[in-house]
Amino acid sequence: MVGRDGERTRLSAFVLAPDGQALVLRGEAGVGKSTLLDLAARLAAEDGQLVVRATGVEAESGLPHAGLHQLLYPLLPTSDDRPSDGRAFDNRSSDGRSSDDRSSDDRPFDDRPSGAPPLGATARAAFDAVFGRPDGPPPPVMALGIAVLDLLSWTASKGRPVLLVLDDGQWLDEASAEVCGFVGRRLAGRPGVKLLVAVRGDTASPFDTAALPEAPIGALADADATRLLDLHHPRLGRQVRGLVLEQAGGNPLALLELPAHLADGPGDRAGQDLLGLHGVPLPRRIQEIYAARLARLGDTVRAELLRGALDGAAARPGDGPAPIARYRMREVDAAVACGLLVVEPAAGEFAFRHPLVRSSVVQLATPDQRRAAHRVLAQLHREYPERRAIHLAAATVDPEEGVAADLEAAARSATRRGGARLAVSWLTRAAELSETRVDRSRRLGEAAYVAGQTDHLGRARSLALAAAPGTDESPAAVLADSYLALYRDGEVRATHHRIVAAVERLRDSPDRAGQHGPDRPDRPDRPDEVLDRLVSLLLAVSQYAGDRATWRRTHEVLATLGDLATERAWMYGSTWSDVVRHGAGWSRRVERAAAGLEDQDPWDVTRLAVSAYHLDVLSPLRPYLERVVDRELDTGAMSSGIVMLHLVLLDQLALGQWDAAERTGHRALALALATERGHGLFAHRTRAYLAQLAAVRGRTAEARELQTAVEAWARPRGVGFLTQIADAVGATAALSAGDYETAFLHAIGITAPGVFRPYAYQASRTLLDLVEAALHTGRAEQARAHALAARDAGLPDLSPRLALITYGALAMTAEDDTEASAHYARAQSHPAAERFPFELARIRLAHGIAVRRLHGAAAARLPLTQAAKTFDRLGAPAWAARAHAELRAAGVAPHTPAPAPLPLTWQERRVAELAAGGLTNKEIGEQMRLSPRTVSAHLYHAFPKLGITTRAALRDALTRASQPTPAP
Template sequence: MLHGRRAELKELGELLDGPTERSGVLVRGEAGIGKSALVAEIAAAAPVAGLRVLRTTGSVAERHFAYAGLHQLLYPLRTGVAALPVPQRTALRIALGLTGDGEPSGYLTGLAALSLLAEAASAQPVLIVAEDLQWLDRASAQVLAFVARRIEAEPIVVVGTLRDGTPSPLTEAGLTPMTLERLSDEDSAGLLDAVAPRLAGATRTRVLSAAAGNPLALTELPSADFSGSDPVLPLTERLERTFTDRLAPLPAPVRAALLVAALNERDVLAETLAAVEFLLGVPAGPEMLVPAVEARLVELDAAAVTFRHPLMRSAVAAAAGFAERRAAHLALASILPAEPDRQAWHQAAATAGPDEQIALRLENTAARARDRGGIAAAVAALEQSARLSGTAARRADRLLRAAELAVESGHRSEAERLVREIPPDELTSRRRTTVSWLLSGFEDGVGEDLSRVAELAGLARDVATDGETAAATRILWGAAMRCFWSEPGPAVRRALVAVADRLPVPDGDPATVAVTAYVAPFDRGEVVLRGLRKLAGTAGTDPEVDRYLGSAALQVGAFDLAARFSAAAAPGLRAQGRLGLLPRALAVQAWSQARLGDLAAAVPAAAEAARLAQETGQPYMYGLATAVRAEIAALRGEYRQAGALVVEAERVGLAAGARPVLATVQLARGLMALGEGRFEDAFADLKRVLDPASPSYQLALRAYWLSEFTDAAVRAGQTDAVRDILPEMESLATVTSSPALHLGLRYARAVLAPNDEAEDLFAAALSADLTGWPAERGRVHLAFGEWLRRQRRIVESRTHLRTARETFDALGLAALAERARRELRSAGESSPNRDPDAYDKLTPHELGIAQLAAEGLTNREIGQRLYLSHRTVGTHLHRIFPKLGVRSRAELAARLKTVGD
């Protein structure tokens, strides 16, 4: 019977009663506080409430074995793996070691686990119990976090336990936190009296004082010898000493068997007994462990030997000397010839000094772990391999490879720690190059000293001179990304271009095109545009190449190409499970489509980019996607929402001076102010993007919203300010055919022109190739209609204003549509009210699902695209249909097509 946990039991019990807004609970607390006892009560109650219980428990010994915890969790569902879609089935089978072919994506593995669990839950609701998350292997923990974020519509709940002060991916997975506090004096006394009713008064008082409300201590300390206890010892150390005291009286063979069990990463009784037989040279049966059961150190059944608490396991291991532990590890290694990875770890644990043979075995273990997607396990194996390396050079290489994998998994602090362990005299020029490249990749250098960009330029030059073209290109890419997020100055940009020019690569090489676009978007804009147009025919071939070509197109103002490349990249990145790159492609797609006026595509892309960037730990991409969402909200006239998103995006951008984020924030602010008639504010907001001293200044982006700046300046009576900046923009236009730049210039020329020149300039703006730029065409019609009305050419003005209104209504650009309506009223023509369309009624997430359903994708296919279970997709469609007044997919497709038209 639990003491003092009534409120916690009630809260957890509510999870079993039916659907709630919570996906589960994460129970935290110190060692021995009763987390497992609390969860055991809920697990016992779940079957009575009609739930199926699936469990996994983290283990100190298994924390370096990728997907060990996931295997334990999904084993009861193994027969359902065959019914999974092929990509998911393959990823899960590789991750669980059922096949050795290929390398799984962690996110595809997560989707496979979600699908498997959702199918099980469709037959019977599921309770997932995940204990000791602090010791769960990282790959399994990441999959569980992935699942927990996506079970909103599934009859699945997750209850996890985590020791205080320890990290876990589950802490950011949306689980409701529950902190277990120590028991009150009254509850402590009740528990102690229940477990030790005849305890002498003085001892009882000492136990209550020493336990200080910790349930495990209250249970275990009554059997301790307090005569020599140090009252200032931490409680866990005191408990370990208590367990050690229980160990001392046991016979030597029993202690040896307990040590083997403590060092074995699995609780399999047969394995423990086999290793004990090898260690002692005598037959070993379950009866050997009965004294340990009587001492309340372990629990025993026909298949497993389980320590009653993790502290008991660690106490047994700590009480043994190195020689004893070494012998036990070697005994375990001897029985594992069929499991080379576990064998290698035990051999390594038994080795005090260098041993190249075992180091090589661990290296192979790391390779297998990486092939299964267990990056954290591979890093641990390589680090241990480095410790056992026979030479300093091999140790350095293995540490460097471990650091590379840490970078791949996004763990900067771990990568830096591993690099610091390389002896300085082993950092050859090649290794220094690798280190520089590795650590420069995090967050694209946002927040780094700008001198770093110049260093990378010199490093790329030196590496290229040594003939390392691929390495030089990677370094240049890192430097180029810094030119996007920060501003290193023209000299550094020229140095980077010079290095890129000298690389022995074919003309139009995609990587060089992308680097050049970031570094010199205007000076080399024409070269980049030629390369992009030539490569456009290959879109859809390689998603990673498409992704950075989309980014390159954005830099040079080719938003139509940027949207095309990025949209082509997204399906491939999804299929490969590359969720680290996917939000980058989606953010560029949303940014470009918002500029083109394609809000129907931009809305779900921006929302998903923000969500995935946050989930994958990319704060600046999250900031950029959030700023795009603010821009979209402003264009739709949703100013309250736009204001909230602006605040959030600016918070992220200001933290490290992320210029593209802050520039897009200013654009959103300017659009809000224009829509609300605050023209002086709009002018001030947009002008900041053009000021090199402002953190919102971004070399490329500053040139791509001249139309909005011109509108704000004219209405604020600041036309001279626009005329002052036009010469610089005209100069840029002489060296690049950037579509966005030239469209903006044509608009500004027409709007600012004297009356005797304006009509020809408006006609020229409308005669330009505006294919794929509907918002810009509508804007020119609107400005032309406004000018014609001011010239009292009312009938002519109505045609242009009507075209502008219809264009903006179709695109969902409510702010501009309202401006066109006002102008039409002034021209003597009324406009029909615009009824809310699908894009107004649906959330961004729902809109994305609706669009895919309208394309004919099944729920399962939509789920695979968006990393959701098909049941969750079905739940969303059940909400979407009534919102839009449709009853079938065919009606949905027609509804969305009508809106799009």
């Protein structure tokens, strides 16, 4: 029993107490009252008590003393005085069977006390009336109650305490309830007799005025409800699980029975529920809880309840979506009286007592009644296009293009607000209401595409086939199949060929526009949406393939499209493929496109963010990704949500937020491995990123284990995107372990020294790894050639990170101290240097080592201290140990603070002041008649003297400096 510890403790104390007493359990239907009664009966039986059980029956609620007969009959003595017709009454023993269901050897009465109780004439007459001998008027309540008390006391006096258990007390006939109340109030002075009653809290009961002690049985707490559901239905998908928890509202019966009615077709069922068209399908047992009460209401009241239920009226006070106005139910006091509604105290509005009530109202209505209610609601929401379209769609039977178009627009809006799963249902309905075959096919194709993005790949394929019956090569079918092949199986070669063929067929089709719909005013940048989606998927496949031949073929296809290829397509094709050769000039355009993320579909946001990652300008997009990722994972585009997690992880990794990155990575891996998805590509991509994280943290065994798993999966499939990451992991892990030869071998597996292999996106990202590994293995010429190649390729102009590591590589491989100092200064004074703390710390470590050897220990202490602190903060122990060892060699004992800043020369101070004013090195040089390199050198010397590392800190540092400026 889950979540009932308090109730179990109270019932145990009640059952085992020696004194007589009564208790009423009150709670809504399905909350578990009968289970608690079973527990009490079992405890009493184990204690040797006589347990007598009865159940109120609604059909007998009008028969006087019918319930009392169930309770008394097992206690009457086996004598000739027992009424001959007593068995005609329905009566239950502790095992729930009536007396007529048993043989003479299997009757509960065999366990009754033997011998006739000492009943007086008044008591005997009372029992005769109860058991069907109407020789006189019915006995008064007091007389019958006293007779019952005497019978119970005599039974208990035989050495066996009695527990009377009454379930469904709300259906007990009034005469029996009055006697039970009379008896229950007087049990305190009669040891050995107890009365336990269960009644529904949302139904009027004759025990409401009995004045007996009560124990409320409430709904399960959220944590307990989740635990109960997971114990009985551990394999539920996320969406169905969330829907069950929401609809059940902590009701155990609903938690146990709803999943079986939702498991077949979770996407469609859940979408319909969110849409409010059909309600959640309820098991018969739950329907029966409310069906009788609904049937007793008038047609007008039931119509009001139906409109409120279909429009999302609150399931309980305080629930329900706002701020859109909802239908306000009126004149429904009868529904309040029978426990279906409650009145919200604050606003005085009606609300459903429980989500199950709302679903029952919808499900028990006829189709005609639902359509009529939707027509009323469509008129109510004429100022809210989405809700109006939804209700019109539900009210419409025959195809109607206007309604279909409105519903399609509502679906597009939903995808941008995290409702991609919901949009699939709306688009499917829009296709059903389409008047032409072309529009129907187009909308089914759209539904298939969105279904693929929401990770329902099987449904996406069935919708795609419905969009173009009889062919597997329609654009929608190719999209659906290609998503399945790429993301689940990692198939890049065959998928690329198939998409290329589909793009070329679509490009050359004379009636392309007719097949895929006219331009929409709300999407002016996508005149041919299906073609655009095929191209985007082609680019994604090419990125994962990561080889020259695939990308060249993709760029050839893009070139043949002419104006049909959008700017976004060229942006992705340039930044995802080879940022060294094609990335120039795209950073500003990515930043401009990121200004309107709220108006973009989630998959468009993730594609743009991938471009931002390749250009190292992802951080400005990350707040939006973090804000919407949970929404997409719960109710929207699952595939885009996982990619969003990947992008957040990569930015956390770059910014040195490694603990958070590890949590993000494990969350993404769990989602990718979920049985309802099983995305092999996403799972191994996540492992690759976690391997990178383990490598920089010096956990080489973990990094190599993950690297091996990624390589074993990716290399046979030709997924170069992942094999390049695996090589990069090998290089970084070897550098962390000080194994520079292995690091060099891994690095040249990505690209040869002195060149950047075309379409190898890790070639530029591992620049620093290759240079360091080459220097430590005596390959200084190759290291120098690689640093110069980075400079000549214009890497500093492509991204801030590439600028930082290019200057660092040039400094490490410089041929003289002056050049090295200038490049170290440019690296450490770069405005974005602090955004990449791991790379910056490595450059400072190399700088400190070089300075100590050339200029002595004192000059090396500041960069070495800065590097050591950064490595300590990041959690990179291998790198930190190396930095601390160099500090000790520089004469700094462990935990010794960094040296105090030195005074600036006049020229250093003047350069610093101009830089603090926002001037560039070139502008400062022109004003002071110095070369930009000399300006960089002055800043390089000024930064450590001021105790800062960035230009942004110059103004405050100069203000704090109190030393006088010497005359020139």
